[in-house]
Amino acid sequence: MPITVLPLENQPLGAKVLLPDGCNDPSALSEEDFKSLYDALMTYSVVVIPGMEDLKPESQWKLTTKFDPTCDQTGKSYGHGKEFRHQNSVLRRDGMTIPDQPQVQVLGQGKWPAGHYGMGELELRHPTHFDFHNKPLTDQEAFEEHKTRFYRWHIDSALYDLSPPVVTTLLGIHVPPASRKQTVHYEDTGDVLEVTQGATAFVSGSNAFESLSKEDQERALKTTVVYAPHPYIFISPARATSDGLTMVSDGKEMPFEELPPWEKSKVKRLPLVWTNPVTKKHHLQVHGCCIHQLVLPDGTVLELEDARKEVYRLMRPAIHPDNVYAHAWDKGDLVIFHNRGVWHSVTGQFQDGERRLMHQCNIASGTDPVTAF
Structure with a gap:
């Protein structure tokens, strides 16, 4: 059976x-x-x-x-x-x-x-x-x-x-x-x-993507997330929002020069949207606490605080109790x-x-x- x-x-x-x-x-x-x-x-x-x-x-x-x-x-x-x-x-x-x-x-x-x-x-x-x-x-x-x-x-x-x-x-x-x-x-x-x-x-992440407006979907599909080097150490002095989606931006992150040695080539740059290999559906996949930058389709770079605000805007509807x-x-x-x-x-x-x-x-x-x- x-x-x-x-x-x-x-x-x-x-x-x-x-x-x-x-x-x-x-x-x-x-x-x-x-x-x-x-x-x-x-x-x-x-x-x-x-x-x-x-x-x-x-x-x-x-x-x-x-x-x-x-x-x-x-x-x-x-x-x-x-x-x-x-x-x-x-x-x-x-x-x-x-x-x-x-x-x-x-x-x-x-x-x-x-x-x-x-x-x-x-x-x-x-x-x-x-x-x-x-x-x-x-x-x-x-x-x-x-x-x-x-x-x-x-x-x-x-x-x-x-x-x-x-x-x-x-x-x-x-x-x-x-x-x-x-x-x-x-x-x-x-x-x-x-x-x-x-x-x-x-x-x-698929439900999260499908809940976005068509305009947000099109932009998300071509947006890149740049994560901080050693991100869990970078955010260690900072604190999170009350829903656990991202971090409060009040300047407490560990300065890059105080992090353990890191290489630019090893910093993760990942798509904001990942495609399921079986269903072919798009999934909004981002670790909102660890991001450092968002690179938008037109080349605009959102730095830390603005990047957090943007992923928060995209992620928040997905954690409604029904989801x-x-x-x-x-x-x-x-x-x-x-x-x-x-x-x-x-x-x-x-x-x-x-x-x-x-x-x-x-x-x-x-x-x-x-x-x-």
Whole structure:
């Protein structure tokens, strides 16, 4: 029996995938079944395979690489390391590496005893908006009124030297009860989105592009995003807008001359719109927090503050509650998302003593995304 693809009901994107009877390792799917899984991912942008809590890190890594033949299949290069672990990077505390499978990161919350795949005692920290947003919620709002924020809407990528991964795989091994709810409050419109505690939020870049006016679509198709060198270090002294879409421009970014050594040739210049290789749809794909410039079709260059304002204008409609799929984690969920077709964000915060344990894998691609006309 082939894999079964079930589009998620009443959601703007996503599908549930059931593996063939007797298969508990998606990295071992037949060529035909994997092609069906690949096509489902490109079509629905996010797929969820339940019951994968025993999936080994090696299998998760092998599965991740199968989606992109251009990425390093040897395991020697995987696209995180010095850049993400630098003491000044905003990503430095967001995960730990499995020693025997360094392509797979351990994420989560709380203290865990030694022994998890050869690791010592773990103290994991769920990233929250408190130390990233310009004006965070108060403790009363967060822990008594159960409000939360989109932490940072982003694409998984170093955005310097290395090309963005095609997919990310995220495995929920230990997750809090799905019955615990929190609410995202949109400060500019008063809208509210209810999510489960620690939900991962997804937005379709295709839906974002299609929501633009024809004029904006035509301009976006020929616009280039220039990212800052070592972008996660560049933005580390700055703070984000309350919706996690971009950064507040108040001059706090780290000066280029104070960044680690960088080369102009390794600065990422990527299209603002990326084309899906299966559906041929256009996806508005931009990491609004890490941009430095926008180069418009007529050659006009928007510098930092103006570039942020422009991508914010283009991105903001896409995170309306009706456009967001907030995945409510169950133990064993393996979520695979098309990193070149969606933006995603952490949500939620945990009380002291609450715990979560997850495995994440994404591998830098061998090629940059393109816009096909």
